[in-house]
Amino acid sequence: MPELDAALQYARKNRDRALDQLTAFLRIPSISMLPEHQSDILLGAEWVASRLQGMGVGDVEIMPTAGHPVVYGQWLGAGPGAPTILVYGHYDVQPVDPLELWKSPPFEPDRRGENLYARGASDMKGQLIAFLHAFESMLQTVKPIVNLKFLIEGEEETGSPSLEAFLAKNRDRFACDACLNIDGSILGENDPMVTYGVRGLAYFEIRVRAAAHDLHSGLFGGSVENPAIAMARAIAGMRDAEGRVTLPGFYDPVRPLADDERQELSRMPHGDRWWLEQTGAPALFGEPGFNVNERVLARPTLDINGFLSGFTGVGSKTVLPAEAMAKVSMRLVPDQTPEQVRRCLRAYLETAMPATVTWELIELAHSLPGIAERSSPAVQTALLAMEQVYGKRPVLGRTGGTIPIVAMIQNILKTDSVLVGFGLPDDNLHAPNEKIHLPTFQRGTEVFIRFLGTYGQ
Amino acid sequence: MPELDAALQYARKNRDRALDQLTAFLRIPSISMLPEHQSDILLGAEWVASRLQGMGVGDVEIMPTAGHPVVYGQWLGAGPGAPTILVYGHYDVQPVDPLELWKSPPFEPDRRGENLYARGASDMKGQLIAFLHAFESMLQTVKPIVNLKFLIEGEEETGSPSLEAFLAKNRDRFACDACLNIDGSILGENDPMVTYGVRGLAYFEIRVRAAAHDLHSGLFGGSVENPAIAMARAIAGMRDAEGRVTLPGFYDPVRPLADDERQELSRMPHGDRWWLEQTGAPALFGEPGFNVNERVLARPTLDINGFLSGFTGVGSKTVLPAEAMAKVSMRLVPDQTPEQVRRCLRAYLETAMPATVTWELIELAHSLPGIAERSSPAVQTALLAMEQVYGKRPVLGRTGGTIPIVAMIQNILKTDSVLVGFGLPDDNLHAPNEKIHLPTFQRGTEVFIRFLGTYGQ
Numbered sequence: 001m002p003e004l005d006a007a008l009q010y011a012r013k014n015r016d017r018a019l020d021q022l023t024a025f026l027r028i029p030s031i032s033m034l035p036e037h038q039s040d041i042l043l044g045a046e047w048v049a050s051r052l053q054g055m056g057v058g059d060v061e062i063m064p065t066a067g068h069p070v071v072y073g074q075w076l077g078a079g080p081g082a083p084t085i086l087v088y089g090h091y092d093v094q095p096v097d098p099l100e101l102w103k104s105p106p107f108e109p110d111r112r113g114e115n116l117y118a119r120g121a122s123d124m125k126g127q128l129i130a131f132l133h134a135f136e137s138m139l140q141t142v143k144p145i146v147n148l149k150f151l152i153e154g155e156e157e158t159g160s161p162s163l164e165a166f167l168a169k170n171r172d173r174f175a176c177d178a179c180l181n182i183d184g185s186i187l188g189e190n191d192p193m194v195t196y197g198v199r200g201l202a203y204f205e206i207r208v209r210a211a212a213h214d215l216h217s218g219l220f221g222g223s224v225e226n227p228a229i230a231m232a233r234a235i236a237g238m239r240d241a242e243g244r245v246t247l248p249g250f251y252d253p254v255r256p257l258a259d260d261e262r263q264e265l266s267r268m269p270h271g272d273r274w275w276l277e278q279t280g281a282p283a284l285f286g287e288p289g290f291n292v293n294e295r296v297l298a299r300p301t302l303d304i305n306g307f308l309s310g311f312t313g314v315g316s317k318t319v320l321p322a323e324a325m326a327k328v329s330m331r332l333v334p335d336q337t338p339e340q341v342r343r344c345l346r347a348y349l350e351t352a353m354p355a356t357v358t359w360e361l362i363e364l365a366h367s368l369p370g371i372a373e374r375s376s377p378a379v380q381t382a383l384l385a386m387e388q389v390y391g392k393r394p395v396l397g398r399t400g401g402t403i404p405i406v407a408m409i410q411n412i413l414k415t416d417s418v419l420v421g422f423g424l425p426d427d428n429l430h431a432p433n434e435k436i437h438l439p440t441f442q443r444g445t446e447v448f449i450r451f452l453g454t455y456g457q
Numbered sequence: 458m459p460e461l462d463a464a465l466q467y468a469r470k471n472r473d474r475a476l477d478q479l480t481a482f483l484r485i486p487s488i489s490m491l492p493e494h495q496s497d498i499l500l501g502a503e504w505v506a507s508r509l510q511g512m513g514v515g516d517v518e519i520m521p522t523a524g525h526p527v528v529y530g531q532w533l534g535a536g537p538g539a540p541t542i543l544v545y546g547h548y549d550v551q552p553v554d555p556l557e558l559w560k561s562p563p564f565e566p567d568r569r570g571e572n573l574y575a576r577g578a579s580d581m582k583g584q585l586i587a588f589l590h591a592f593e594s595m596l597q598t599v600k601p602i603v604n605l606k607f608l609i610e611g612e613e614e615t616g617s618p619s620l621e622a623f624l625a626k627n628r629d630r631f632a633c634d635a636c637l638n639i640d641g642s643i644l645g646e647n648d649p650m651v652t653y654g655v656r657g658l659a660y661f662e663i664r665v666r667a668a669a670h671d672l673h674s675g676l677f678g679g680s681v682e683n684p685a686i687a688m689a690r691a692i693a694g695m696r697d698a699e700g701r702v703t704l705p706g707f708y709d710p711v712r713p714l715a716d717d718e719r720q721e722l723s724r725m726p727h728g729d730r731w732w733l734e735q736t737g738a739p740a741l742f743g744e745p746g747f748n749v750n751e752r753v754l755a756r757p758t759l760d761i762n763g764f765l766s767g768f769t770g771v772g773s774k775t776v777l778p779a780e781a782m783a784k785v786s787m788r789l790v791p792d793q794t795p796e797q798v799r800r801c802l803r804a805y806l807e808t809a810m811p812a813t814v815t816w817e818l819i820e821l822a823h824s825l826p827g828i829a830e831r832s833s834p835a836v837q838t839a840l841l842a843m844e845q846v847y848g849k850r851p852v853l854g855r856t857g858g859t860i861p862i863v864a865m866i867q868n869i870l871k872t873d874s875v876l877v878g879f880g881l882p883d884d885n886l887h888a889p890n891e892k893i894h895l896p897t898f899q900r901g902t903e904v905f906i907r908f909l910g911t912y913g914q
């Protein structure tokens with residue numbers, strides 16, 4: 001497509017300006033999980049709205065939801081006969097703790113070598129800016145051949161709790177032919193991937209109480225249950241020593257991995273060594289019968305995300321704690337549902353928890369797993385655009401992460417999503433020292449330009 | 458002993474002055490565990506030294522140790538033929554977290570009804586002031602018939618790590634005929650007890666690491682071990698569902714409970730209902746074959762004192778934590794030793810921890826269990842003094858708590874200890890809203906007066 005060269009040139013020439021915009025965007029600590037950042041969330045939404053307006057996107061609006069607002073906008077310049085693509089992204093970010101492990105402050109973007117470090121750099125303010133830069137490069141040179149609608153939300157990092165009701169209410173406004181979800185990743189700097197499936201999530205908090213208040217472990221040790229031990233015993237029964245989830249019924253609805261899917265996943269360039277390097281683990285670990293790529297991308301898992309009981313400071317406080325709290329979450333694959341695994345977990349806890357404690361199970365977040373049609377124009381255009389930029393056929397893969405919007409859009413708008421994002425596995429998503437790789441940012445911009453210029457061709 | 462009436466009168470008349478002194482003492486946040494309270498520890502030592510000097514105790518000295526200092530003093534007014542009693546106490550206190558559960562600030566003593574609330578009110582600034590008030594009441598009226606030496610330390614709440622070396626070095630200065638340890642408790646407002654045995658302690662921290670840094674539970678869940686689950690599985694194997702410690706070899710050196718000791722312990726007035734009320738637990742729990750009093754006072758236990766991993770704030774951060782930390786401690790009875798149970802724990806962890814994690818075991822505190830001769834003059838005098846004040850024969854019992862000095866004094870000074878203290882089981886030791894019961898404070902003063910006036914008679 002030589003006519004796209006002008007857009008690609010424009011993008012390269014104006015790269016520094018795009019990075020300046022990214023830096024300004026990253027300075028906003030739009031942490032959706034923490035109530036004290038409510039005003040930063042609104043700042044984040046306003047920043048996106050203002051950027052869209054400045055580019056010439058129409059009908060830009062900060063739309064309220066039951067939670068944090070959605071930024072909407074549309075560009076219908078490709079004409080009524082052209083397909084309409086819904087661009088999905090989010091302007092919120094994860095919390096930053098443990099803060100002491102950051103080498104530079106999380107909201108003061110710091111460029112070191114080929115990377116720009118900040119919370120949200122990769123997940124996903126960087127990817128949003130890459131797309132907007134691509135779109136602007138097109139608008140200034142060659143017209144996109146698709147119409148665009150924007151849905152940029154502020155609750156992705158808390159599981160998008162308000163979005164389902166919001167989408168159902170605004171079904172018509174968001175009608176589209178396909179969704180381009182830019183909250184995705186590739187496998188490595190030179191290993192592109194188009195993603196057609198995401199894992200679901202069911203996230204719970206379990207609270208166990210064994211006494212009315214903390215007790216002295218000498219004066220009361222031997223009289224009542226220890227809630228941390230009761231919790232530990234319950235958790236120990238959720239998985240076997242090899243990594244199989246042992247909640248009864250957990251695997252029942254899991255769709256078996258088809259041979260052709262296992263074949264496609266086998267094209268993943270990363271073997272055990274790569275996973276060991278990425279994690280720094282002494283050994284890999286997981287469900288027997290599946291390799292590590294299959295386990296992470298296409299099999300369900302159960303993890304403890306947090307555990308707190310008693311005294312955790314420096315020293316030896318001799319307390320018999322009154323309570324223990326654990327956060328336990330499961331990644332789901334088709335055709336599991338959060339409801340189904342919640343039933344499994346509750347039934348298990350009812351038998352596993354001793355009568356010497358009281359306990360409660362609280363659901364904190366849930367999202368269906370999602371799968372798109374591999375043959376759709378969006379998936380096929382994305383594959384080709386990536387191949388042109390990277391010079392190799394991308395893997396058609398799945399992600400182990402959860403993007404609730406993928407399932408919601410399938411359910412409510414009746415539209416498949418293709419995930420085209422450029423996060424790298426070592427970008428430290430959700431962890432200290434999150435960063436974006438700047439050459440990948442540039443390639444991402446070029447993939448988006450080609451997507452906008454060649455859709456369905 | 459009618460000649461003691463003058464001292465008892467004096468004590469009653471000057472009770473408010475003693476409580477004013479207690480209030481001033483309680484305002485000093487002498488938390489030995491937290492380095493930021495180092496200067497408060499020194500203030501606490503100076504306060505005690507100054508009080509002893511003000512009463513006419515001689516040779517008062519703040520003696521350095523490898524850790525926090527010991528306050529020493531002696532009163533030899535009973536003459537060279539009289540026995541010398543070593544009075545043991547401590548001026549340090551436990552940390553105050555969770556601070557939000559305190560109804561009044563922990564270092565602003567607050568009198569509500571018959572109780573005075575503050576950290577250290579019962580453990581053991583209140584008991585120290587009760588003794589000093591008794592001693593002063595004697596000095597002002599009838600002369601004590603025993604000489605006294607004071608050993609008031611500042612590291613009891615961290616397991617007295619420096620005291621053993623300090624005592625060995627100052628063996629001669631602390632030579633005595635018996636130790637009166639006033640860091641003890643009784644069974645209830647009207648249930649006196651003299652204590653001749655204490656449990657030992659072995660306190661550890663276990664750290665488990667499964668990855669070099671926190672990971673995204675979606676992008677990496679299924680690839681590596683979860684350290685909180687590995688820790689939970691290890692903890693689950695330390696005790697069985699009924700409460701028996703299952704570390705191999707743990708019970709081997711435990712001295713069987715003699716029939717006459719079980720008989721004496723059966724005089725404990727508190728049954729299951731009392732323990733349920735004190736703890737607020739839904740049910741009692743512990744080692745089969747022993748009743749709750751035996752389990753707490755004379756059997757070893759294992760507890761988790763703290764557990765921390767991953768994200769523990771509000772919400773649903775989807776992190777696969779890199780590490781987990783647990784504090785695990787054991788209460789020991791004769792003839793267990795901290796070394797023996799450390800070997801059991803380490804050997805267990807070596808088989809229990811999977812190769813998918815790295816781990817370390819750190820010893821934070823240790824203390825031998827201790828038992829005194831039941832027929833000694835100190836024990837017998839204490840029994841009689843209590844009987845006279847309470848109008849009933851006290852239980853001759855043991856405590857589930859740990860007082861390292863009891864074992865050290867037996868080992869180094871070759872002297873038995875008798876524990877005569879007045880903490881109540883609902884005093885919230887080591888927990889929020891610690892308090893001292895003021896009528897019990899008064900009775901404690903009177904018991905100490907009788908002890909000082911009738912020793913060995």
